[in-house]
Amino acid sequence: MNISFTASRHPKKKPEDHELSFGTRFTDHMLLMDYSLEKGWHDLRIVPYDNFSLPPSTTVFHYGQAIFEGLKAYRRKDNQIQLFRAKDNFDRFNRSARRMCIPEIERDSVLDALKELIRIEEDWVPSSHGTSLYIRPTIIATDPFLGIRASHTYLFFTILSPVGAYYPEGFNPVKIWVTSEYVRAVPGGVGEAKTAGNYAASLYASEKAQKEGYTQVLWLDGKEHRYIEEVGSMNIFFVINNTIVTPELNGSILSGVTRNTVIQVARKNGLSVSEKRISIDEICEAHEKGELSEAFGSGTAAVISPVGTIRYKDHILTIKNGVAGPISTMLFDEITGIQYGEKEDSFQWTEII
Numbered sequence: 434m435n436i437s438f439t440a441s442r443h444p445k446k447k448p449e450d451h452e453l454s455f456g457t458r459f460t461d462h463m464l465l466m467d468y469s470l471e472k473g474w475h476d477l478r479i480v481p482y483d484n485f486s487l488p489p490s491t492t493v494f495h496y497g498q499a500i501f502e503g504l505k506a507y508r509r510k511d512n513q514i515q516l517f518r519a520k521d522n523f524d525r526f527n528r529s530a531r532r533m534c535i536p537e538i539e540r541d542s543v544l545d546a547l548k549e550l551i552r553i554e555e556d557w558v559p560s561s562h563g564t565s566l567y568i569r570p571t572i573i574a575t576d577p578f579l580g581i582r583a584s585h586t587y588l589f590f591t592i593l594s595p596v597g598a599y600y601p602e603g604f605n606p607v608k609i610w611v612t613s614e615y616v617r618a619v620p621g622g623v624g625e626a627k628t629a630g631n632y633a634a635s636l637y638a639s640e641k642a643q644k645e646g647y648t649q650v651l652w653l654d655g656k657e658h659r660y661i662e663e664v665g666s667m668n669i670f671f672v673i674n675n676t677i678v679t680p681e682l683n684g685s686i687l688s689g690v691t692r693n694t695v696i697q698v699a700r701k702n703g704l705s706v707s708e709k710r711i712s713i714d715e716i717c718e719a720h721e722k723g724e725l726s727e728a729f730g731s732g733t734a735a736v737i738s739p740v741g742t743i744r745y746k747d748h749i750l751t752i753k754n755g756v757a758g759p760i761s762t763m764l765f766d767e768i769t770g771i772q773y774g775e776k777e778d779s780f781q782w783t784e785i786i
């Protein structure tokens with residue numbers, strides 16, 4: 434596919450690395466592509482970052498037929514820029530597309546266009562420790578039609594956002610609140626898809642948790658409210674008797690690229706990892722017996738997020754006295770080492786662009 438490029442006539446002032454937070458600044462250009470029944474996906478183009486103009490009847494505004502991805506490009510010490518497991522993100526994007534009746538994109542030509550966009554925006558990729566360029570591919574349904582059916586037209590776009598270090602104040606554990614009242618996903622639902630509505634549906638419980646002084650919600654399964662699923666928008670891991678345990682992919686859990694990275698890096702470092710159904714009662718019991726030594730979330734934004742406190746009904750479990758454990762720390766160092774090109778990438782996950 435040919436990629437056309439229109440340069441911005443009003444390039445913005447780039448932020449200093451210390452001014453960066455998450456998802457507030459965007460680069461000068463974006464990637465776009467259109468879909469119609471007649472032409473399929475077409476007109477892949479790099480254009481100035483700008484507003485969209487869409488009629489109020491646009492189907493995505495009403496019925497939420499939308500999917501997205503989140504991945505990052507990192508600046509290495511030698512100043513080159515690299516992507517981490519981008520193919521895996523775009524494969525998941527296409528799995529989300531299938532579930533939401535959105536036509537799949539051609540992964541490799543879109544990835545080539547993304548690399549071209551990042552080369553154009555090269556100076557936007559921050560370089561201080563822990564910073565990166567966050568990449569947000571999205572597809573929205575664009576038919577100007579209020580009937581409920583899959584749209585016949587779509588807009589694909591990708592925007593880039595330089596982001597600050599996730600842990601400016603150190604690798605500190607968070608407090609999480611187990612909700613036995615609200616659920617994120619149900620068997621047969623769309624929990625496995627990165628689709629917009631899942632996030633809208635999670636906000637109410639998140640706000641409740643925050644009012645209680647907790648950072649994130651730990652979600653249980655949607656049927657029995659017993660089995661652990663995810664934490665906030667991260668996958669969850671526990672260390673019990675020196676084995677790393679994480680819920681198996683059951684259709685309602687989002688299959689995180691970082692989750693898979695954690696599993697592979699842990700095994701390579703000689704740790705045993707078990708993917709299985711695990712109940713909140715088992716976690717409470719392991720804690721009571723002194724067998725629960727660590728808990729952490731995994732996701733692209735934070736990589737590893739250590740958990741210091743878990744509140745479930747009247748139980749308050751404190752893990753490692755609220756400090757990050759050795760396995761969480763090792764995994765964080767190993768994975769970020771590969772992402773920044775400081776450690777050998779024996780899995781061939783990175784791609785210099």
Ligand SMILES: *Cc1c(COP(=O)(O)O)cnc(C)c1O
Nearest residue numbers: 666667668687689690691732733
């Ligand atoms: C994106 C996401 C994750 C983490 O996926 P990564 O590929 O590791 O970033 C986990 N759970 C939910 C619900 C998510 O949306």
